[in-house]
Amino acid sequence: MSEELINRFSMVHPLIKAAPLKGEYRVPGDKSISHRALILPAACQRRVRITGFNTGHDVMATRNALAAVGVVFKDEGDALLLSPPAIFQCAPQTVIDMGNSGTSARLLLGLFASLPNLTLTMTGDASLIKRPMRRVVEPLRAMGASIELMNDKTLPAVCNALSVNNSLVKTNQLHGIMYAMPVASAQLKSALLIAGLRALTPITIIEPLPSRDHTENMLRLLGVDLVSEGQYITINPLSAEFANNQDDMSIHVPGDPSAAAFWCVAALCCTGSSITIKGINGNSYRTEFVKVLQQMGGQIIVECVGQSVGEPLWNLTVHASPLMAVRTAAHQSPALMDEFPILAVAAALADGETIFEGLSELRVKESDRLHKIEELLRLFGCAVEAGDDYLRIIGKTIVTSGDPIHYDPALDHRMAMSALILARAVNRAIVIENVDCIATSFPTFLVDFNSSVMNK
Numbered sequence: 001m002s003e004e005l006i007n008r009f010s011m012v013h014p015l016i017k018a019a020p021l022k023g024e025y026r027v028p029g030d031k032s033i034s035h036r037a038l039i040l041p042a043a044c045q046r047r048v049r050i051t052g053f054n055t056g057h058d059v060m061a062t063r064n065a066l067a068a069v070g071v072v073f074k075d076e077g078d079a080l081l082l083s084p085p086a087i088f089q090c091a092p093q094t095v096i097d098m099g100n101s102g103t104s105a106r107l108l109l110g111l112f113a114s115l116p117n118l119t120l121t122m123t124g125d126a127s128l129i130k131r132p133m134r135r136v137v138e139p140l141r142a143m144g145a146s147i148e149l150m151n152d153k154t155l156p157a158v159c160n161a162l163s164v165n166n167s168l169v170k171t172n173q174l175h176g177i178m179y180a181m182p183v184a185s186a187q188l189k190s191a192l193l194i195a196g197l198r199a200l201t202p203i204t205i206i207e208p209l210p211s212r213d214h215t216e217n218m219l220r221l222l223g224v225d226l227v228s229e230g231q232y233i234t235i236n237p238l239s240a241e242f243a244n245n246q247d248d249m250s251i252h253v254p255g256d257p258s259a260a261a262f263w264c265v266a267a268l269c270c271t272g273s274s275i276t277i278k279g280i281n282g283n284s285y286r287t288e289f290v291k292v293l294q295q296m297g298g299q300i301i302v303e304c305v306g307q308s309v310g311e312p313l314w315n316l317t318v319h320a321s322p323l324m325a326v327r328t329a330a331h332q333s334p335a336l337m338d339e340f341p342i343l344a345v346a347a348a349l350a351d352g353e354t355i356f357e358g359l360s361e362l363r364v365k366e367s368d369r370l371h372k373i374e375e376l377l378r379l380f381g382c383a384v385e386a387g388d389d390y391l392r393i394i395g396k397t398i399v400t401s402g403d404p405i406h407y408d409p410a411l412d413h414r415m416a417m418s419a420l421i422l423a424r425a426v427n428r429a430i431v432i433e434n435v436d437c438i439a440t441s442f443p444t445f446l447v448d449f450n451s452s453v454m455n456k
């Protein structure tokens, strides 16, 4: 298939039976940690050497945004050297395009809001400009930030807007607040913690349910004074001398468990498969999907092989297994949020009725994932019902023959990968719109996927 065609769509040929997956499967660096490995040292004005980072479009959006405000990057082989500026600055009328990346947009709103000498506009692609930003902007405004949103809801956002007479609306530092978050969101939590680094007084955040804690772990590694007790997280602002007292630092980004989840489900569902995925992040807020798949009967062997950036490092060995239905509760959902698309594929291939609860946040991801999961499974003939915040999937109702399926993942990388894994598992031809959206998180996926299909 030519490069140009691969960029427009990808097709699983109906006549080639997908071979079992064997050997070692690779995953890119953890996307969540890669964003933080760029943003947090920059925010703390610490020079850092980063290896293993995710080179997908999302993390590149973060890198480009930081470069636009004065952070200097130097590529040195596989490593990236980051040097923060003494003073963050940007050209007049700077527009920063975050592409598809909600993490870049939300975390950097926290940073930019705390830098009163910066005036810039932040925007994104057709998917990102529909996603809710007010959840971040409202508490930042309560801290004293000046940020304007389109219809007070979405990007484009103008940070530190100039007033009519061209003077800054806000010139003061932010102040701390006590804030009870209305949604369990690691992006919201992180934006506020980052803004709190430069505030005049401490900020305390109350989480309704725990979410991934990479920001807290990395800020502690950076020497920031952060206390986390139950639902409460308090961050004390950086002192004036903080930057002067710090040595250069090295960060090695572990493999992305959310990317590994795709190969796990592919291997579990394709008879005769047996694979190993090495060096993934084993953080418990990211690996709940392993427990769920094991509960479904999946043979996944976890080996803890060390630590990286204050997080456990795992190898996973996965053997093809018959799967059965499962039920997950709302309190589990923040730790499964990114994996529901591929878990829905596993459920569609499992015996019995699966129910996933507490899914309302899926409506505001890179696509309306509740709708997109339902649409995908229905296209394959699977009996599925998406409620406001739940999914009910009757396994083994998929139709395994018929015309090629045509699916538009709405620029959502995880929906595109889930569709390909499902088509592979049931050996149906599929055409995916804009399949290149997968490169937002997993630039090597299509190459490995195509060789796993052709490699009989």
Ligand code: S3P
Pocket: 031, 032, 033, 103, 184, 185, 186, 187, 188, 190, 211, 212, 337, 338, 361
């Ligand atoms: C992320 C947090 C999650 C997740 C997203 C990445 C992060 O979103 O879905 O893909 O890196 O902080 P929430 O902010 O909704 O938890």
